Amino acid sequence: MEFKDNIPIYLQIKQYLYRQIITGKLKPGKKIPSVRELAVQLTVNVNTVQRALQQMNFEGILYTKRGEGNFVTEDTTLLEKTKRELINAELDKFVQSMNSFGVSDEQILKSLTEYLKEERK
Amino acid sequence: MEFKDNIPIYLQIKQYLYRQIITGKLKPGKKIPSVRELAVQLTVNVNTVQRALQQMNFEGILYTKRGEGNFVTEDTTLLEKTKRELINAELDKFVQSMNSFGVSDEQILKSLTEYLKEERK
DNA sequence: GATAGTGTACTATAGGTGTATTACGGCCAA
DNA sequence: TTGGCCGTAATACACCTATAGTACACTATC
Numbered sequence: 001m002e003f004k005d006n007i008p009i010y011l012q013i014k015q016y017l018y019r020q021i022i023t024g025k026l027k028p029g030k031k032i033p034s035v036r037e038l039a040v041q042l043t044v045n046v047n048t049v050q051r052a053l054q055q056m057n058f059e060g061i062l063y064t065k066r067g068e069g070n071f072v073t074e075d076t077t078l079l080e081k082t083k084r085e086l087i088n089a090e091l092d093k094f095v096q097s098m099n100s101f102g103v104s105d106e107q108i109l110k111s112l113t114e115y116l117k118e119e120r121k
Numbered sequence: 122m123e124f125k126d127n128i129p130i131y132l133q134i135k136q137y138l139y140r141q142i143i144t145g146k147l148k149p150g151k152k153i154p155s156v157r158e159l160a161v162q163l164t165v166n167v168n169t170v171q172r173a174l175q176q177m178n179f180e181g182i183l184y185t186k187r188g189e190g191n192f193v194t195e196d197t198t199l200l201e202k203t204k205r206e207l208i209n210a211e212l213d214k215f216v217q218s219m220n221s222f223g224v225s226d227e228q229i230l231k232s233l234t235e236y237l238k239e240e241r242k
Numbered sequence: 243g244a245t246a247g248t249g250t251a252c253t254a255t256a257g258g259t260g261t262a263t264t265a266c267g268g269c270c271a272a
Numbered sequence: 273t274t275g276g277c278c279g280t281a282a283t284a285c286a287c288c289t290a291t292a293g294t295a296c297a298c299t300a301t302c
Binding site for chain 4: 171
């Protein structure tokens, strides 16, 4: 996995895992790869993976069974809520950013529509 | 100025200045506040400001007159180009992010439209 | 020339991040 | 019980970021 500089890797791992979970690639109640496996797979140190998992554990999106592994929460309500929140945060960031460039709400929609058209080529 | 953790301050300063320039709050050819002034204004160390300015200097968006100050470039073509690039980068990030959440292009437009409606309340 | 304001450079220090390594304790199946 | 996975913890090291402080060089102005 490639990591951007300027953003801590453990945060990028969190993002990665959140996306895996939200898109259903990692399913509720299912075991996720072990810290050592993830460390190898992401070419990162075990400690770095662990920091990400610890936080996600704290956030309730994962739970840990010592000696067994980490599992995706079965709380589908929380999962849905998390997804909505993440999407909303993206919208927030995006609109705020565009506004700070002096782009009005109407222009944002226009730009995005054009962009999506361009992208499809 | 409030800074987000997890992103280097000097990068946030760059973003801030880019936005000031792009939105015309800092005009082409005009002197920008001195490093010491900015440092106080942004409650940050001089060195941190300087790193941001150095990079922007290198990028051509600013030019330095030693002993006088930093000035916004008069190359309006570059300014326009920069603005387009920054906006495009935002669009890129946004769409990519939404896609990674399993949101299709059509859904993105829908979500954004709804979001903007909500926001206006 | 003196002064004030500008950018620039250097050192030292502190904290966060990431790595490498070692070690310990829990779980499970052979 | 043993061996092999698990998560967890602690340590030491290196790097980047940010701060603080000091000093120097350049410019304009009086």
